[in-house]
Each structure stands twice: as C-alpha cells, then as structure tokens.
C-alpha cells in the first residue's frame with residue numbers, strides 16, 4: 463500500500479493510503495488514524511463505514527473522532543464507500559447507486575459484480591492489509607458506521623460472529639429490503655430475487671438467527687430520512703423477538719448529518735473501548 467497523506471492530529475497520525483484491491487479490482491483509498499499509543503505498541507481498531515455520497519474523507523474531517531481515539535488508544539480505519547475509477551460501473555445521475563453507494567455487499571449482477579465487492583473488502587481484504595502493515599492487534603476490532611455505513615456495520619457484525627467485539631451505528635438503514643435506497647441498490651447489485659437480498663439486511667439477519675454482540679444505535683428524531691429509509695423499529699422489534707440485547711437511543715431533534723454524529727461519537731468510542739480491551 464502507498465501512503466499519500468501523513469497529518470499529525472491529537473498527538474497521533476492521520477494517514478491516507480491507496481492500494482490495488484484484489485476484491486474490487488481497482489485502486490482503493492482509505493484513511494487510518496493511529497493514536498499516540500500506536501508509536502510504542504499495537505492497538506485495537508474501530509472501523510467506520512460511511513454513508514451515501516461519502517469517501518473516507520467525510521468522517522475524518524466532520525465527526526471529530528480522532529481526539530477520542532487518541533485518548534482511548536484506538537485506531538480508526540476509514541474505508542471508502544465503493545470502488546471507484548474510470549473502468550468502474552456508475553450511474554452518474556444518481557447519488558444512491560454506483561460510485562459512492564457500494565452498500566457494503568458483494569454484487570452478483572453485471573456491470574456491478576466485477577468491482578462492487580465491498581463486503582469482502584471491508585471484512586477481509588482491508589483488515590488483512592492494515593493488520594499486516596500497521597501497528598494493529600490482529601483480530602481485535604469493532605465496527606461502526608452512518609446510514610448506509612450503519613447498515614454495513616450491522617451486517618458485517620451479524621454475518622461474522624466473533625470477528626467484531628462490538629458494533630454501533632448512527633442512523634443506520636436497518637431494513638434495506640424495505641426502503642427506496644436499499645431496493646434501488648439491492649435490485650441492481652443482486653437482481654430481482656428478493657429472497658437473496660435478505661442475506662444483506664440487518665433485520666432479516668437477526669430474524670434468521672444472528673448471534674448477539676454488544677450493540678448500540680443512536681437515531682435522531684429530526685432525521686429527514688427516518689420515516690422513509692431507516693426503519694429502526696423493524697430491527698428493534700426483531701431483536702426483542704429473539705432476545706438479542708440492543709441499546710437503541712432516540713436522540714431528540716438531531717438530524718441525519720455529521721452534526722449528529724459529532725455529538726455522540728465520543729460515547730460510541732467509549733462504548734467500543736470497553737469491548738476492545740486486549741488484556
């Protein structure tokens with residue numbers, strides 16, 4: 463991998479890298495924040511999956527996570543939201559399909575399937591790469607995300623029991639098979655067989671027997687996408703039905719933006735830190 467930025471922040475280093483992805487068959491960009499502790503020992507990692515239209519850059523400039531990660535001795539791994547580049551399929555007229563909207567799934571339909579393998583990328587290729595090249599404790603990781611990235615965090619955790627110590631999400635898309643954003647991407651990337659979509663839906667995964675792990679979700683009541691796209695009630699009901707513990711908090715008046723994320727990112731970092739102790 464190639465380092466393309468190296469910026470000192472809160473005593474640690476905010477680095478940006480590119481590499482040739484074997485999963486996505488294109489050059490991928492990601493950022494990693496290494497806390498001050500990483501200069502003397504290996505540290506655990508928290509992956510942050512971003513939402514529609516984002517790159518790795520939005521969270522690192524808008525969420526204010528680095529100062530908490532510095533204090534807690536946790537690295538932040540911030541991937542892009544899709545494969546990108548000239549040879550990569552896209553729908554330039556839509557912000558919610560194609561580049562910037564990979565949905566953290568493995569596409570099976572062309573023209574998407576040859577590059578849109580974001581699930582394998584964030585759960586396997588990227589962890590193997592950063593754990594080999596950076597001072598990270600192999601296998602000690604948790605995951606969080608926002609909106610489409612909250613959906614991504616939930617499915618990565620539910621589909622990989624034991625791989626993540628904890629999972630959290632900000633305004634996640636909880637039941638993508640039943641909302642416009644999800645239906646648009648899942649039908650394009652996976653085809654019309656709605657049964658196949660359930661393997662990529664947090665609510666369906668819980669209903670199908672996902673194993674519990676520490677789980678925190680924050681959702682703003684003033685979120686402009688809450689009614690149409692996010693459906694947290696479906697996930698909470700599924701968790702209640704299956705006796706899966708979930709800490710679900712409605713946060714009054716907060717919208718869908720990074721102002722909401724910035725308001726609670728410190729609590730999410732502290733939540734994950736409790737589950738990322740190495741001794």
Ligand SMILES: N[C@@H](CCC(=O)N[C@@H](CS)C(=O)NCC(=O)O)C(=O)O
Pocket residue numbers: 512513514515516520524557608609610718719720
């Ligand atoms: N209003 C947005 C809809 C997409 C959106 O709200 N994206 C969220 C994630 S779902 C985001 O994080 N946007 C980038 C940002 O706020 O920096 C647009 O049309 O671009």
